[in-house]
Amino acid sequence: MQGWSKLTSLKLESDLINNSTVVYDVIVVGAGFAGMYMLHELRKTGLNVLVLEEATGVGGTWYWNRYPGARCDVESMEYSYSFSEELQQEWNWRHRFSTQPEILEYANHVADRFDLRRYIKFQTRVSSVRYDQNKQQWLLKSSMKEEFQSRFCVMATGTLSSVNEPKFNGIKDYQGDWYITGRWPHSGVDFSGKTVGIIGTGSSAVQAIPVIAKEAKHLTVFQRTANYSIPAKNRSLINSEVEGVKSRYSEIRTEARSNRAGIAFLKAGIDSALSVSETTRTQEYQRRWDEGGTGFTAAYSDIGTSDKANFTAAEFVRNKIRETVQNTETAELLAPTNTIGCKRLCADTDYYETYNRANVTLLDVNSDPIQGLVEEGIQTEKNIYAFDIIVFAIGFDAMTGALLSMNITGKDGCNLKEIWSEGPKSYLGLSMFGFPNMFTITGPGSPSVLSNMMTSIEQHVEWIRDCINYMELGGHSEIEAELAAEEYWTNQVEEIARNTLRYTCNSWYVGANIPGKKRIFMPYAGGIPPYREYCDEVAQNGYDGFKIS
Incomplete structure (x- = not known):
């Protein structure tokens, strides 16, 4: 990580203001694989971080999706974190494609091994997220009327986490x-x-x-x-194939990052x-x-x-x-x-x-x-x-459902649900114009669901970590995607998808399974290597396409 250093938290863990409301440096929403890694990386920099999670435990989609036969479609040895060599070597996957219980077991092991639970507030469903321009802080409210404040807000809400609720006539009449x-x-x-x-x-x-x-x-x-x-x-x-992979894990991870x-x-x-x-x-x-x-x-x-x-x-x-x-x-x-x-x-x-x-x-x-x-x-x-x-088994409100369910309001009262009524727009799938100091992990406009989610999660988390580090070391208070950059990237995502066959049928990639949802291809279909390269160039050029103050 370029220029990494231990940062000084703006607020100590014991600091209380506004009737016992803690102001955190960063609030992360979601304790799946994205949220846990984001928490781990930000804690290493010395920042005061809180994770808000609706469930009673970690795991995200693997906490909720416990249906019979639930299993990952990416091979276990690659559907795992790469940030810790010790973790890679000590964990033993049992199946080529892991079952939901095995993946959830892994998620719990990670939470315990890196002592993450103490920074996660479970059974907390976020119902409102609003940006205070004067304080340059995010105010989050839970369904239980609790309030939380932070300078930065990271949405680690997942791409397949908002279920498509059944809306069939007569569902209340059914006796079974x-x-x-x-x-x-x-x-x-x-x-x-x-x-x-x-x-x-x-x-x-x-x-x-x-x-x-x-x-x-x-x-x-x-x-x-x-x-x-x-x-x-x-x-x-x-055992022999597991040990074979472990012996060359570094090489395998490098290959993964250069694979589409x-x-x-x-x-x-x-x-x-x-x-x-x-x-x-x-x-x-x-x-x-x-x-x-x-x-x-x-x-x-x-x-x-x-x-x-x-x-x-x-x-x-x-x-x-x-x-x-x-x-x-x-x-x-x-x-x-x-x-x-x-x-x-x-x-x-x-x-x-x-x-x-x-x-x-x-x-x-x-x-x-x-x-x-x-x-x-x-x-x-x-x-x-x-x-x-x-x-x-009617699917999810993919990629946008979880974000839009939280009533997110940015600068000048702009509401994300209204802005995205004609389809999601973002810069790199990481940030949106009008929503300063907010980041989305594997958001619409990034490879996300067209890739191994673990590879994409790690790339996004590390990019966000470095960006916040850049902000802190430079004494900056606010970062926001520029409208022109957002429009350019959204058009890029659309153009790339149009040059493929992905628009030829109604799929959840375009939101076709949700009545009334605008049809637009949401993930970036150009592959991970060019996407990573573009993200790296943006950072290396002083976060080109962002307004920093």
């Missing part, structure tokens, strides 16, 4: 139990002997459906849009899918299918930009679905018709095989739309389906 995958009960759900309906076939559903089907008396899946899914080929890790998706193990093809023979192409697709994981679409360089190249990959997967699913009609319903990669690619364990079970039924809501819930279960245009349990 219902659950949301993104807010699963900690005690679990017993499906044995129960008739179950699940609405949705996105990433969460793809993981949950095979597990629920094995336990339930009968499972009915309500599908609107079929999704592409690649076998995860998950397995237990053996922030994943060293993901090897992207450099040839066009159309420049090789059909035999060669099929062999490469088969190799990646057998290897498992979401690196399938990285087989060729133009799968994400060329319709013809994309079709070859999509058709390979569709044929795999037809080979796997025994019922022809069901297989065709499960075979997506859109481009592969325009929606999040899923990684599964026996997802398509599950539809061969006698106790599983797939229903197409395009031909028989859901009207709402009734006392017995789900009513469609043509039928009523009775269920003991209904599961809503």
